[in-house]
Amino acid sequence: MASGSERILEVRDLVKHFPLTQGIVFKKQIGAIKAVDGVSFDLNRGETLGIVGESGCGKSTLAKVLMALERPTSGSVVINGRDIAKAKGGELKRMRRNIQMVMQDPYTSLNPRMTVGDIIGEPYEIHTDVAPKGDRRKRVQDLLEVVGLNPDHINRYPHQFSGGQRQRIGIARGLALQPEIIVCDEPVSALDVSIQAQVINLLERLQNEFNLAYIFIAHDLSVVRHISDRVGVMYLGKFVELGKDAEIYDRPAHPYTQALLSAVPVPDPEGREQRERIILQGDPPSPANPPSGCRFRTRCWKAQEICAEEEPLLQIRPGTTHESACHFAETHDVVHVS
Amino acid sequence: MKRTSTDVLPGEGALGDEPLLAVDNLHVEFHTRAGTVRAVNGVSYTVAPGETLAVLGESGSGKSVTAQAIMGILDMPPAVIPKGEIRFKGTDLLKLSEEARTQVRGQRIAMIFQDALSALNPVFTVGWQISEMFRVHRGMSKADAMKKAVELMDRVRIPAARQRVHDYPHQFSGGMRQRIMIAMSIALDPEVLIADEPTTALDVTVQAQIMELLAELQRESQMGLILITHDLGVVADVADKIAVMYAGRIVENAPVYDIYKAPAHPYTKGLLDSIPRVDQKGQDLYAIKGLPPNLLDLPTGCSFHPRCPYRQDNCVTDVPPLYEISGTRGSACHYWREVLDGERQ
Ligand SMILES: Nc1ncnc2c1ncn2[C@@H]1O[C@H](COP(=O)(O)OP(=O)(O)OP(=O)(O)O)[C@@H](O)[C@H]1O
Ligand SMILES: Nc1ncnc2c1ncn2[C@@H]1O[C@H](COP(=O)(O)OP(=O)(O)OP(=O)(O)O)[C@@H](O)[C@H]1O
Ligand code: SF4
Ligand code: SF4
Ligand SMILES: [Mg+2]
Ligand SMILES: [Mg+2]
Numbered sequence: 001m002a003s004g005s006e007r008i009l010e011v012r013d014l015v016k017h018f019p020l021t022q023g024i025v026f027k028k029q030i031g032a033i034k035a036v037d038g039v040s041f042d043l044n045r046g047e048t049l050g051i052v053g054e055s056g057c058g059k060s061t062l063a064k065v066l067m068a069l070e071r072p073t074s075g076s077v078v079i080n081g082r083d084i085a086k087a088k089g090g091e092l093k094r095m096r097r098n099i100q101m102v103m104q105d106p107y108t109s110l111n112p113r114m115t116v117g118d119i120i121g122e123p124y125e126i127h128t129d130v131a132p133k134g135d136r137r138k139r140v141q142d143l144l145e146v147v148g149l150n151p152d153h154i155n156r157y158p159h160q161f162s163g164g165q166r167q168r169i170g171i172a173r174g175l176a177l178q179p180e181i182i183v184c185d186e187p188v189s190a191l192d193v194s195i196q197a198q199v200i201n202l203l204e205r206l207q208n209e210f211n212l213a214y215i216f217i218a219h220d221l222s223v224v225r226h227i228s229d230r231v232g233v234m235y236l237g238k239f240v241e242l243g244k245d246a247e248i249y250d251r252p253a254h255p256y257t258q259a260l261l262s263a264v265p266v267p268d269p270e271g272r273e274q275r276e277r278i279i280l281q282g283d284p285p286s287p288a289n290p291p292s293g294c295r296f297r298t299r300c301w302k303a304q305e306i307c308a309e310e311e312p313l314l315q316i317r318p319g320t321t322h323e324s325a326c327h328f329a330e331t332h333d334v335v336h337v338s
Numbered sequence: 339m340k341r342t343s344t345d346v347l348p349g350e351g352a353l354g355d356e357p358l359l360a361v362d363n364l365h366v367e368f369h370t371r372a373g374t375v376r377a378v379n380g381v382s383y384t385v386a387p388g389e390t391l392a393v394l395g396e397s398g399s400g401k402s403v404t405a406q407a408i409m410g411i412l413d414m415p416p417a418v419i420p421k422g423e424i425r426f427k428g429t430d431l432l433k434l435s436e437e438a439r440t441q442v443r444g445q446r447i448a449m450i451f452q453d454a455l456s457a458l459n460p461v462f463t464v465g466w467q468i469s470e471m472f473r474v475h476r477g478m479s480k481a482d483a484m485k486k487a488v489e490l491m492d493r494v495r496i497p498a499a500r501q502r503v504h505d506y507p508h509q510f511s512g513g514m515r516q517r518i519m520i521a522m523s524i525a526l527d528p529e530v531l532i533a534d535e536p537t538t539a540l541d542v543t544v545q546a547q548i549m550e551l552l553a554e555l556q557r558e559s560q561m562g563l564i565l566i567t568h569d570l571g572v573v574a575d576v577a578d579k580i581a582v583m584y585a586g587r588i589v590e591n592a593p594v595y596d597i598y599k600a601p602a603h604p605y606t607k608g609l610l611d612s613i614p615r616v617d618q619k620g621q622d623l624y625a626i627k628g629l630p631p632n633l634l635d636l637p638t639g640c641s642f643h644p645r646c647p648y649r650q651d652n653c654v655t656d657v658p659p660l661y662e663i664s665g666t667r668g669s670a671c672h673y674w675r676e677v678l679d680g681e682r683q
Contacts, residue, residue: 054541054543055512055541162629162630164629165629192396192397192568192630193568193570193609193613194396194608194609194612194625194626194630196612196613197612197613197623197625197626198625198626198627200614201623201625204622219541219542221542221616222571222613222614222615222616223614225614225615225616225619226614226615226619226620226623227614245619246619249616249619259543260543261616262546263542263545263546264542265569265571265572265574265575266571266574266575266616266617267570267571267573267574267598267610267613267615268574268598269574269575269595269598270595270598270599272574272575277546277550279546279547279550280543282497283511283513283514335617
């Protein structure tokens with residue numbers, strides 16, 4: 001991918017805790033849900049970072065903090081060298097404009113009472129300097145064209161479009177302010193298989209055309225592999241493994257990644273009896289009370305004493321070329337039948 | 339298990355050539371204010387004991403409506419079944435009295451739904467809900483039925499079943515609730531189990547647990563399993579044979595290995611080409627163009643023709659029958675030979 005190596009986003013030790021309170025009148029904080037608990041990564045211009053992990057591991061919370069929809073408990077988000085927490089006024093507005101979001105649900109994320117033109121053009125109401133009033137209609141029509149919709153349908157309402165078309169409307173809206181970074185939170189999971197490919201191809205085409213950087217969140221590991229240059233695997237609010245797509249999918253080193261990948265069905269019955277399955281027992285523990293040491297140890301078949309005592313840091317481990325957070329990291333291909 | 343109240347099917351005995359369950363030329367329509375929705379337009383499929391049939395297809399293609407017709411849980415009206423048979427061990431269920439039908443439903447043919455949370459009653463404990471099956475259908479005492487409930491929860495591998503039998507649905511995770519649904523559906527040892535998207539709402543790790551559980555239960559009891567799904571990966575993993583639906587019809591049926599090696603219908607081929615794979619970094623995805631059909635106003639001729647890269651003139655006028663490719667394969671495409679040879683026009 002035409003990424004070069006120009007860094008556009010730096011995330012350092014990002015933490016988001018939600019207070020857990022008791023009592024109705026006098027709310028007393030009795031703990032915290034550690035939804036995101038120390039996440040660091042970089043993103044280059046034109047690059048796609050995929051983020052995978054089970055339900056509740058903190059993917060959407062991470063997205064919201066990046067979008068400044070939630071204030072981080074601690075840590076920093078640096079866009080083009082500027083810390084977003086330190087920016088004010090016009091600069092903050094410009095920084096926010098530069099990172100946009102496409103959401104999961106094309107059915108509920110669009111206001112049913114607004115026309116498509118108003119929905120896509122709404123960001124111009126806030127960022128009035130981007131497009132002068134007289135230009136807006138034309139711009140929205142251009143955007144409709146870019147995402148493969150008929151520009152003449154600018155006055156239609158969301159219900160007059162199919163699911164895949166509604167997702168295109170959401171994408172057009174995300175593009176309106178010409179951002180450099182787009183955060184996609186499950187952008188195709190609500191769509192039919194035959195429509196998913198259309199939207200994935202569209203996202204890829206737009207990336208090449210506008211040199212966009214994507215953060216692509218999805219629970220479908222096959223879709224993430226297809227679109228990502230690098231992938232981060234999340235478990236209970238932390239990255240347990242981070243690497244290039246082939247490093248994660250062909251040479252995973254963390255037991256959780258291996259278990260996750262081995263559970264993904266391959267659309268080819270050939271050799272299905274020989275395929276390796278690591279069936280994880282139980283559910284992930286509560287993010288309000290994560291296990292000591294390694295958070296995965298309660299479900300890990302390789303756990304030793306040290307795993308309860310010492311937290312494994314995300315770093316390059318012996319015998320691997322990418323970062324993983326396991327004391328006993330060891331690459332093991334679980335996806336391919338040998 | 340001994341059956342008493344359920345031996346109501348005439349002529350039940352050795353299966354002979356008759357499959358365990360056969361859906362034959364089934365039609366289902368919904369008469370709505372906007373017009374007649376032709377949801378199922380001549381569907382046929384069969385399942386044998388111990389066999390897994392995967393029913394695959396786009397949203398709205400009629401997979402669930404067919405299943406609901408088999409279970410006899412369609413609201414009629416607005417639903418009407420103008421044509422077709424659903425034979426269970428040779429008896430057409432559509433001709434049975436409602437009383438006889440009730441005996442079959444849940445006891446001989448059972449169903450698991452996609453959304454376990456809404457299918458379970460939030461105000462009763464899971465133990466009570468499972469044991470009700472035994473009290474109502476088997477006339478067991480409360481205590482005996484509760485014992486059976488604990489046994490079943492063990493069987494679907496819910497840890498500490500004896501304690502958890504007194505918990506309410508909301509106290510379980512999504513995967514656990516789906517296990518409880520499975521426990522209820524297999525409680526009376528059904529011969530056919532229909533699982534309608536049983537894992538769609540679940541994480542892959544939980545999906546793997548549930549699919550393994552279903553396969554184990556099936557091995558133990560030789561149930562016929564009808565698995566409704568849109569996930570081509572899950573199908574490749576567990577199915578013996580596949581029926582692909584489009585616009586209320588079966589467009590292709592085949593043993594699982596054949597269809598993945600060489601599909602014989604353009605829609606199936608398009609689907610297989612449009613999914614990314616976890617085991618390889620793909621090239622560009624093929625995208626089936628256009629939109630799913632409007633069932634109120636189906637395209638003439640072949641319903642897939644507006645989206646089909648193989649279309650010829652006669653496709654617009656002539657409805658393709660399900661051509662027989664071999665004894666176990668069929669394709670509803672005039673040009674199945676070209677598709678099978680892999681030439682996309
Ligand atoms: N506003 C909030 N207040 C309290 N807890 C929250 C809030 N938002 C999220 N959480 C909790 O934080 C954790 C992470 O949630 P998040 O939505 O980020 O997960 P996710 O990885 O996106 O999951 P999914 O795959 O289901 O979308 C969960 O335990 C969730 O219940
Ligand atoms: N009660 C009803 N009244 C009118 N139309 C109905 C009714 N129930 C179902 N339909 C229509 O019948 C068609 C087939 O629906 P069905 O639920 O069988 O689809 P499906 O293949 O199971 O799709 P999905 O993958 O989305 O579950 C749909 O177009 C649906 O809108
Ligand atoms: S650190 Fe220990 S518990 Fe954690 S993943 Fe590695 S082996 Fe398992
Ligand atoms: S019959 Fe014609 S339109 Fe229909 S699938 Fe075959 S080639 Fe395509
Ligand atoms: Mg989420
Ligand atoms: Mg359905």
